[in-house]
Amino acid sequence: MLVLGIESSCDETGVAIYDTNKGLIAHTLYTQIELHAQYGGVVPELASRDHIRKLTPLILQTLKESNIDRKELNGIAYTAGPGLIGALLAGSSVARSLAYALNIPAIGVHHMEGHLLAPMLEEIKPEFPFICLLVSGGHSMLIRVDGIGQYKLLGETLDDAAGEAFDKTAKLLELGYPGGPNVSNLALKGNTERYKFPRPMVDRPGLDMSFSGLKTYTLNTWQAAVKDNDATEQTKADICRAFELAVADTLAIKSKRALEQENLNRLVVSGGVSANREIRSKLDALMKKRNGEVFYPRLEFCTDNGAMIAYAGAQRLAAGQSNDLNFAATPRWNLEDLAKI
Known part of the structure; x- marks a missing residue:
């Protein structure tokens, strides 16, 4: 057909x-x-x-x-x-x-x-059932997938999606549009040790997510740097690094919980934010530790x-x-x- x-x-x-x-x-x-x-x-x-x-x-x-x-x-x-x-x-x-x-x-x-x-377009396809972490500009969701049309929503964002938070962070730091890739690229130059951002909603049970507060934390950190006459490109890079790590850690923690809850060890990651290097690195490490499988669509x-x-x-x-x-x-x-x- x-x-x-x-x-x-x-x-x-x-x-x-x-x-x-x-x-x-x-x-x-x-x-x-x-x-x-x-x-x-x-x-x-x-x-x-x-x-x-x-x-x-x-x-x-x-x-x-x-x-x-x-x-x-x-x-x-x-x-x-x-x-x-x-x-x-x-x-x-x-x-x-x-x-x-x-x-x-x-x-x-x-x-x-x-x-x-989308990962079904690849040569090596994930088998059902699996957990899907779907992260895009408008959605952050964890879904149990037992077949095409057999979806169970396990958790989702309560406010800003991960991609939306990336874009808003880029805007407040004046990094231009599209925001996500710009934040990620600048984060490569950031100092991992300088800032420690919170991992939202990981200290409470459940699989729902929230990234609005993380965006506000980023804004407050930047405003403090401006007040201290430290509004440099390196400070922006350090903030981007801390922000990206916080998002990646949060998504990895929530994905681990979903896999454990559903007694599965196969993870599919898709959506625009799934192209992020740090997020892929964290999820790769998670599934390697679990001796599980992780699947992504090709970047395009x-x-x-x-x-x-x-x-x-x-x-x-x-x-x-x-x-x-x-x-x-x-x-x-x-x-x-x-x-x-």
């Missing part, structure tokens, strides 16, 4: 073609980073307009590069949520219209299911992309699931509500 996947939930326009027999055929990605950088964050209306401009050329480019005629497609998958409503509608309307014109089925994919299943599939949507949608289309013409974008969508395959 040949499936075209379309991702447009936020500030990246992704298109891919996935074959249920041959695997991933092709994928293209356009990022809006330069567009939003001048504003220090994503502007929803501008994001929606840019998706509209880029979607058709990207679809045509992907088909051409893979030497596939659109009439050969057997189905179309598109991100239906969660995400920015205008951006979701841009992708949904193009996907649903193309499916109607070609008289093939289409299905709306849960964006977080796409991230969760950590952030939003069409390949993960094509894969997730292909599994559901192959199982006979599809959506009718009355499509709807779903900015908020409970992962546990998805149908089983």
Whole structure:
């Protein structure tokens, strides 16, 4: 089954073609980073307009590069949520219209299911069941996964997600957009011993997380440095290092608890923040100590992309699931509500 996947939930326009027999055929990605950088964050209306401009050329480019005629497609998958409503509608309307014109089925994919299943695009795939740590700009979640559509939410962030905290930290330190990679790169120059930031909510039971207080702690530390005439680039690097270590340790502690609670020893880590070097290092060390397995998507599939949507949608289309013409974008969508395959 040949499936075209379309991702447009936020500030990246992704298109891919996935074959249920041959695997991933092709994928293209356009990022809006330069567009939003001048504003220090994503502007929803501008994001929606840019998706509209880029979607058709990207679809045509992907088909051409893979030497596939659109009439050969057997189905179309598109991100239906969660995400920015205008951006979701841009992708949904193009996907649903193309499916109607070609008289093939289409299905709306849960964006977080796409991230969760992204490691399945790799040659070595995780077996079910496993614990998934899903960390992105808008979500930080621990999920037990027993199969596609068989998800149990174990814990989530109560306020800022890890990626959001990275971006806000970058903004208050004036590191530019996108914030996460800038914080991580500057942290490489930081002194590990200078600052010790708290590990939020690790001193209480449960698997929920919170990163808003850590962001505030970062702000207070920086303001104290400014007051002491120590607002140097090295101080920024030291703060970034302390912040990144605190996030990585917190995620590792919570992941360990989830594995122990569910009596599992297989961990999948996905979402944009899963590309972070320190977080990967901490989780690698955790699973090595436990003699367990840890799986990540390749770096290009950590952030939003069409390949993960094509894969997730292909599994559901192959199982006979599809959506009718009355499509709807779903900015908020409970992962546990998805149908089983």
